[in-house]
Amino acid sequence: MDYQAYFKQSLDQLRDEGNYRYFADLARKKGSFPYATHHNRAGEQETVTVWCSNDYLGMGQNPIVLEAMHAALEECGAGAGGTRNISGTNHYHVLLERELADLHQKESALLFTSGYVSNWAALSTLAARLPKCIVLSDALNHASMIEGIRHSRAEKHVFKHNDPEDLDRLLSDMDPDRPKLIAFESVYSMDGDIAPIAEICDVADKHNAMTYLDEVHAVGMYGPRGGGVAEQEGLMDRLTVIEGTLGKAFGVVGGYITASEALCDFVRSFASGFIFTTALPPAVAAGARASIKHLKKSDSERRLQKERAGYLRQRLDAAGIPHLDNPSHIVPVMVYDPVHCREISDQLMEGYGVYVQPINYPTVPKGTERLRFTPGPLHTEDQIDRLVDCLATIWASRGLRKAA
Numbered sequence: 001m002d003y004q005a006y007f008k009q010s011l012d013q014l015r016d017e018g019n020y021r022y023f024a025d026l027a028r029k030k031g032s033f034p035y036a037t038h039h040n041r042a043g044e045q046e047t048v049t050v051w052c053s054n055d056y057l058g059m060g061q062n063p064i065v066l067e068a069m070h071a072a073l074e075e076c077g078a079g080a081g082g083t084r085n086i087s088g089t090n091h092y093h094v095l096l097e098r099e100l101a102d103l104h105q106k107e108s109a110l111l112f113t114s115g116y117v118s119n120w121a122a123l124s125t126l127a128a129r130l131p132k133c134i135v136l137s138d139a140l141n142h143a144s145m146i147e148g149i150r151h152s153r154a155e156k157h158v159f160k161h162n163d164p165e166d167l168d169r170l171l172s173d174m175d176p177d178r179p180k181l182i183a184f185e186s187v188y189s190m191d192g193d194i195a196p197i198a199e200i201c202d203v204a205d206k207h208n209a210m211t212y213l214d215e216v217h218a219v220g221m222y223g224p225r226g227g228g229v230a231e232q233e234g235l236m237d238r239l240t241v242i243e244g245t246l247g248k249a250f251g252v253v254g255g256y257i258t259a260s261e262a263l264c265d266f267v268r269s270f271a272s273g274f275i276f277t278t279a280l281p282p283a284v285a286a287g288a289r290a291s292i293k294h295l296k297k298s299d300s301e302r303r304l305q306k307e308r309a310g311y312l313r314q315r316l317d318a319a320g321i322p323h324l325d326n327p328s329h330i331v332p333v334m335v336y337d338p339v340h341c342r343e344i345s346d347q348l349m350e351g352y353g354v355y356v357q358p359i360n361y362p363t364v365p366k367g368t369e370r371l372r373f374t375p376g377p378l379h380t381e382d383q384i385d386r387l388v389d390c391l392a393t394i395w396a397s398r399g400l401r402k403a404a
């Protein structure tokens with residue numbers, strides 16, 4: 001077999017389908033987020049405004065976070081030096097796990113190298129090791145959960161997105177004595193809609209099922225202490241597992257689960273994706289902990305974020321640019337066409353210094369292509385005005401569908 005030809009041919013097919021991914025080559029600028037330097041394909045540099053970062057609150061450049069990272073770097077050096085089991089457990093990991101358990105009011109927490117790994121490892125371990133476990137998975141769950149469940153080889157049923165009645169119907173047909181695990185998210189990142197957590201917990205209780213909630217897009221963002229949607233709604237104690245990331249609103253990197261001491265100890269003891277990998281650098285753990293501690297006390301970032309998102313929605317409405325109405329911080333501007341979507345993204349970057357990544361199939365269904373904006377506390381009203389002016393010009397010149 002000609003291996004290289006096979007690789008190239010597969011990539012050509014992706015390009016033909018319009019699904020080939022181009023990465024924007026960026027250098028973020030500390031102290032001037034959301035500005036970044038874009039190294040373009042012509043080899044030039046230009047300053048762009050980033051509109052699609054998951055560093056939702058700008059914590060990635062917050063001086064409190066950076067100071068904690070600098071201090072830990074000076075104190076402990078670069079890497080953790082091992083897996084958690086073999087010399088790699090640094091005191092900063094222990095402190096961070098305590099901070100996370102407190103954030104979600106759980107007995108215990110367990111750190112992973114990313115949110116993806118935390119979902120993959122925790123779900124695959126729980127579903128594989130609970131005897132005859134059945135997993136119930138929301139239809140729009142993230143790839144990391146789907147892969148974790150698949151890897152477990154447990155029986156899996158997909159329930160309709162955010163539909164507790166469908167979940168109840170599925171559970172009613174199952175053997176009441178088999179263990180069951182319901183996996184879902186709070187904020188779904190592409191539509192920005194939010195799960196009916198209380199209703200799903202009611203169904204779970206009725207059928208004695210465990211609940212596993214991915215709060216990746218909500219931690220730091222919702223609730224009086226940034227504990228997520230479950231905190232905001234007073235539901236944290238009803239969830240068996242709350243999973244989150246340190247790489248989005250907390251601005252650093254890493255992932256975690258929080259749950260009972262026994263459950264965390266179980267995953268710690270059996271999960272390959274936890275055991276056989278080098279622990280996060282101590283400085284990363286220290287920075288993430290500082291970020292969490294700060295957002296537990298400070299509400300100003302969350303408040304400003306909501307103001308900016310509200311302002312962007314108001315300006316889009318005034319300009320007749322269609323966007324999904326949702327209760328979250330995510331503002332999806334709908335293009336409804338894959339070619340326009342990619343071209344608009346290129347046009348914004350090249351002509352206007354505006355960076356927003358196009359979101360096409362398979363990330364979203366065909367015909368619902370969009371630009372996903374995540375305005376934050378560090379985007380100014382002037383920048384929002386300018387963004388909407390650019391979009392209005394482009395919408396007019398392309399004769400794109402306007403909002404009703």
Ligand SMILES: *Cc1c(COP(=O)(O)O)cnc(C)c1O
Nearest residue numbers: 114115116142189216245247255
């Ligand atoms: C981004 C994401 C993850 C993975 O988190 P990382 O820390 O980026 O690996 C998990 N779940 C959802 C819903 C996500 O959007």
